[in-house]
Amino acid sequence: MPELSRGHQLALLQLANIVANSNGALEVLEPAAESKSKSYIWIRLSLETKDYRTGNGLAFRDRERISLHLHPDFPFKKPDVYFTHTRFIGTPHVQWGNSICLYQSGETEYDPSDGMFGFFDRVEQWMRAAGKGELDPDDAPLHPPVAYTTSSTTFVVRANTHTGIADDGIWIGRADLRNVRDDRFDLVGWTKLDDWGDADPGHPIAAAVLFNKPLATEFPTKVNDLINLVENAGLSFGLLYSLLRLFSLAGSEEEPAYFVLGAPMRRKAAGEPLRPHLTVWEIGPDTLKTLRAMVRSKGKDEAARDELATWMVKADVRWCDVLEDRPEIVNRRDGGTLLAALSEKRVLLLGCGALGSAVAEMVLRSNAAKLHLVDYGIVKPGVLVRQRYADSDIGSAKAMALQAHLQSIGLECVVTADKGNLANQALSRFDFTEWDLVIDATASASAIHRIEVELKAQSLPVPMLSMSVSAAAENGSVLVKMPQYSGGPHHIARQAKLEAFAKHAGHSLVKAFWPERETMKVFQPEPGCSAPTFIGSAADIDHHAAGLLNIGLSRIESLAPDAASLDLVAASWLRADDIKRHRLSYTFKGYARHSEQRHGYAVLRSDVAALDMTSELKRIARTRSDKIETGGLIFGEIDDAHQVIWVDSVSGPPPDSTASETQFLCGTAGTKELNAFKSAASGKSSRFIGIWHTHPISRGRPSQDDLHAMLDLLHFQEFPPRQVVMLIVGHAATRREENYYLYRRNEFVLIARHEDGGQQ
């Protein structure tokens, strides 16, 4: 009796429990027999199988002998179970003639903590299904047949077989191959014999026969048996021989030839039609030599004929390892994930730095159709700490180095690269009919600003996702702009900031992304002369890159076409006081877009501001008359860089204001306090920028009084602004229209000089 491990003893104990309760259904014939595999033992059992027999499935006898092959690390290694005979050879899920294939995935379906109990539950299910002939019901994927692997050559099957390829009988032709390595071919296409033509295909080929009915589930090991198998499936020996001869002449003298056999024995998912299961038979150079001699002698070379006959009768079939990658039978491992949305998509990636180089590889692996990389930088030694470059890339353009790296992975995605300076030209260099998604991973303010500017003149018809990390790479941010959202990343960040300060002021995430200026620390890797960056490891960056990409993609999936979002995410290992909220999310619609009429600035006005104005118009109409002018202060931001005026909110008339049907005198009472509040509540992003008033029954053109007011504001205040916005709501009582005018202090000075004396 072999030495029993702790695992073996546990197995035998559990087994004894089952046997004791089985009323004779399970019997141990030999509890621990030596195995040729070191430290393993065999347990010989007899199982009552009478009740499993139904006449439709496996022809069980009343009892069947089974053997368990037990690893010493049971229960952590699941037992293997075998019939002790080969009566069920050729049956699905009985492999190698006697090995019972119990689990599709032992890793997930076998539970070590349930040990023999769960295992025998599974045996029971298997036997019952086998007895009913339901091991491969129509509504389940098929278990692939078994072919023994004896050749060292591997085939990776990339190309789908044509739909209905074997519906009309046996399909005969060639498999088009790509020689990837000495010991590996990729099967990349199928060409029917009729479509072959005379031209040399220019690449390696293999003979291919796709049958229209299933073959045995276990492929033969002897050439003779293989010939019988295909003959029974309808391919005459004559035709098989012709193909062998034909292909013997196609390859080189020293190389083996390959024969692809397919039969409809695979199914990707429930209810799907059967697809060919492919096996590849390798025919050695010596046999080919004999075949060639036969061809050249027109069959008269007797020695060759004898040799060939011997080969056919005695030789073993050399099966190649076939690794499937055909979409028609392989379920992608990322199916249904967020990243799977990028399958077949064309992605533009801006920035190939820390986040960008990580994101690029994820996009590539998602089965994207195209990926274009843009980065102006070169690879510096320090970036190897966290960017996906090699020492040999140092000094090279990042975009090109990353392109080479991605191409070496060898996926189908077309990767292109461009060393473009995004600060100079960002989106406007692309034709967006060719792209489906923009990912901005530049984390560059100048690139963001360039995009914002360009988006004023050009719409972006595809979603854009922009990601960055905070200083020390502790937190990540990802914003998403949907195609119809008016405004770019800068705009989104600003809107998000207003919301963040309104809702979560003081949260560590808000502080991290909108820090007080004095608290900001700049990290310069080469102090004194290098661009500032952040501190963060490869682990930090990969964590954020992956998480932010997924969050961004989930947003794209759920946001309305005119919406945008910003998500701030804290690394899960951080220990801030408010860490209970690892993520702050903001989604919003864009501001209404208007045009400023004097300088061509864009005006982006929030819905809140419009509501505020509506309230005031109703109030004045109710309390006095809709013919009475009214107005108040405008809070927002004038962004000269992007030539945008943000109108975030408006106030009603300060209490000391006066108004009539022709005039609105905007008071000052409480306005200083209100402005301070607005500023603080927005992280200084929204402040006083001008005054609004109404023209109840006339157009919203500036009147003399209005111009006087501007002059007054810009020149005669204690602390006058540099520029001020005037919003005149024309026809306020009837068909309200917003007219925005930006006045600058220097403009009045110019007018005063020109007019010289004073009409103004």
Place this chain on the structure above:
Amino acid sequence: MFDERCVYFWPVGTGDSTTFVVRPNEVVFQVDLRHSQKSEDEETDCAPVIDYLEEHLPKVDGKPYLSAFAITHPDKDHIQGFEELLERVTVGELWFSPRIFREHDDDPGSLGDDAKAFRDEAHRRVTATVKAGGDPGVGNRVRLVGWDDLLDEEHYQGFPPEFFSMPGDVVESLDGDDLTGEFRAFIHGPFKQGSDEDVGDRNDTSLAMQVVLGDDPSAGGVLLFGDHKYPVIRKIFDVTKAHGKEANLHWQVLLAPHHCSKSVMYQDEDGKEVLKQDILDDLDAYQVGAGYVVASANSIPASNKDGDNPPHAKAKARYQELATGGFVCTHDDGGHAEPLKFTVDDSDIEYDETSGMEQGKSALAAAVSAARGSDATPSTKVGFGCPN
């Protein structure tokens, strides 16, 4: 009941009673008998075999007529009720091996009344046959199975050879009828007393044969090995193979020897019970098509204790692994107090399944469930204590 070619295995407790309907309503061959008083009570699930035979056998001159009766050995569970049978039924021909009575020569009291009745009747017929110098006619015929030295004995001198068969012979007639093409019995044993093959004990004197209702032994017949155990059955296979007569080992139905005793495939070696896989492999090898193993025995328990008499659960399990058609027991299968019936169609022997397959919860699933245990708290109080 006897209107088609078939074989019946009667539920007679742990004992044998086998009926071959060779020619419907005409030629019926009975091997062994066990008819107990108990079986006449309708409450029991034993069949009153003689009642059935009397009712269903063809009538000759107004009396039920059994063409032939063979005894494998004279133990009670193989011959009980014979005396009554003789009274109620005309038995055309008796088959026996004189050797089966030799064991009792020193102790005549060890023979039961029915065995004695058989022996006396057989001896009467031997005397009549010798006297006739040939066929003594219906009711007097007897077939001797033995070795040529038997005929040297005083009582058997002058016994006509046409009624004498040796192991290795084929018999194709019953009660004077030539049944070539319809009936074929190949005699496997007993082995010659004192010979190399004579390896067993008293039970090993049993008559052993292959019965084919047809003429092709290779198509598989019914193997009847009486109460033989592993050593003799091993010898039967070896000797038959050595003589190139393997066809006579082919079976579609195997009557589990000695009422499903594990002694067929387990042997005591150095105090340890050892499985003799070789005999199972041989039995499997000579199985034709979907063979059946029949246990003529009381209901087979799920397990046995040491020293239990047959039937043995272990033997059943081994036969279950072996029989492609299945394993059936006269008291576990078939209808209440009704025989298991195998009909013969050309050379195919098919089991007439009277009850459907039971498809309840599998024993394995139930075993796993019971073994895994429940996570419920105790349903009764559980006391704990500490020593005073």
